[in-house]
Amino acid sequence: MFSKNELLKTKTPSNGIGRKEFIENLVQEFYTTTNIEAQEQVTANLANFAYDPINFQHLRDANAVNLFFQLITSRNERLVLHGIAGICNICLDSLSQTEITNSKNIKILFELFETQTNADIIIHLLTTIYLLAANKSLSSNVYTKENLQRIRSLTKSSEKRIESLASIIIEDFGTLEKRTNAYTVVINKIFTQDDLDKFTMLTGDTNPIHSIQSPENERMVHGALLNGIISGIMGTRLPGPGSIVISQEFKFPHQCRINKDTTIVVKLLSKRKISLVHYECRQDDKVVFEGEAKVMSPRNNLK
Template sequence: MFSSHRTLKRRTPAQGIDRREYIGHLVDEYYTTTNIEAQQQVTANLANFAYDPINWSHLLEADALDVFVASLETQDQLLKVHGIAALCNLCLDKTAAKFIREQLKLLTGLFVRTDHPEIVLHSLALFYQLLEFGERTERDLLLSPAVLRTVQEWRVKAHDERIVKLCQLLLQDFATRTEVVQLQKASPNVPTAEQQSSEAGASG
């Protein structure tokens, strides 16, 4: 059993180990270890592989997407961050995107309940990409009233400008005018996304 990247490297044969095999070892390690820090190391490594499209086929073949989904169902915040970050990067792959869309209930539930800014950031980026490249019929599944309310809340309270901007873009590009009006009525003292954008431009 490999307990860390260092251990795996030490046990690697002198002639080396190819990327596909290494990713497979990491996936196996996630399921065989009971050490949370080892799982964090594994998901961090797998998430790093997800940043490069050259690794996507290897991750799919090794069933790494199941690891990322499993990490979202844990109680550990760091595992959740790694899982959602990886899915965000992988969603541009058509096969991965289909798998991810089957997890929309889990993903939106996580977004609505979390108070972790990094999870929110990656969730917003993931939602935007799914909406941008997906079927219009999926919009209602993804942008439920609960999700829209949460987007509005983070648009107001977030200190991270990346989160604020993504919230604005989601509302501007994918929410209907009626939904935006309803959100505004629910929070009458909160400026609309368009007003915030205008104010930001005027102050710039």
């Protein structure tokens, strides 16, 4: 359960120290003590603090991410576990993600696959890798061809938790080849006034911006019509027949005009019972409609 500043104040004695100072003291204690047990206790506490977003700023100020990466290069298995657990927790912090995913640190993370056999360490590592991909701007740094090969090798692990996590990552982020070939549908279409008139009759949307009452260069294709085209592709081709859209998020960055070439691209990003589909429509190299949908797919579409 996450904390609030007001709650922390009520739990702090009048003569006690605040959370920020306490975290700074923990980091300092790690560097000043030579007692291994004390280091293990300190780092366990820091990893736990990294679970709560209210501590993210304090941990950044104390340079805890750097400490966590020092820990995962240790010969002490407990320190390694605490380090990767801390990274796993704080990787949800967008400001810490930049440091975690720099080329040096990504290399350190993936080297753990070669040096560690502890199942809990590997599970925290796989979870970290999966969570980082939530930030699409970072996923290309994380999911290189070499790194994906390392993860793919774990899909045959005898440890069920590792096998399951590795399989989910491969299914969701797979290979770039699958994303751009087998799991992509591209069609080209020109929307005409006849298309708009038929859609208007069906929906009752008589907004003049879709009719001949507006000049052709100002006339707009219905947003719902664009979404209907996408829905048709998802329900018949990708993921395929029987698929049901359960949620969507989309936007219209530019207006879609009639009598112009329109390129529609639908990509299957994850091939599971609940699949993730990305789609976009372009005119004159401008995106006029884009979004993502979660789609429930029949079992025979997952093969």
